[in-house]
Amino acid sequence: MLKLRPRKKIDPNKIPKRSKPEKACCAFCRHKIKRAQPNPQVAGALTGTCSNCDATFIDDCNGKLGGEAFVVGLTLLADDQEQAMTLREGFDYEQRAICYDGRSHQVEFERDPRPYGVGRMWFFRKLEV
Numbered sequence: 001m002l003k004l005r006p007r008k009k010i011d012p013n014k015i016p017k018r019s020k021p022e023k024a025c026c027a028f029c030r031h032k033i034k035r036a037q038p039n040p041q042v043a044g045a046l047t048g049t050c051s052n053c054d055a056t057f058i059d060d061c062n063g064k065l066g067g068e069a070f071v072v073g074l075t076l077l078a079d080d081q082e083q084a085m086t087l088r089e090g091f092d093y094e095q096r097a098i099c100y101d102g103r104s105h106q107v108e109f110e111r112d113p114r115p116y117g118v119g120r121m122w123f124f125r126k127l128e129v
């Protein structure tokens with residue numbers, strides 16, 4: 001005869017969080033953002049600004065920018081290239097990257113955006129001095 005084992009009780013708090021894509025939004029304030037646009041200040045880069053907190057974002061939907069995103073981000077934060085090189089993370093600005101899918105214009109906060117080739121959006125925001 002078939003014996004049914006009692007079902008294991010599942011604690012809903014112990015289920016690992018599934019990564020859920022959501023509409024692209026700001027990494028700092030979660031305000032919805034529009035698609036990044038070509039920026040005449042930095043050739044080849046797609047950038048945008050959060051209308052709520054003024055964070056600058058850079059589209060890296062192929063996940064290949066890496067350090068380049070920093071150069072672009074800091075250049076946009078600073079008044080000129082020279083000042084850009086003196087900005088210190090945690091003092092002058094804060095930085096975050098989140099997974100981003102350029103086709104669906106969605107982000108995933110739970111996924112690790114660091115591996116090379118993972119589509120991501122870089123966010124830079126000036127800190128008040």
Ligand SMILES: [Zn+2]
Pocket residue numbers: 026027028029030031050051052053054055
């Ligand atoms: Zn924002």
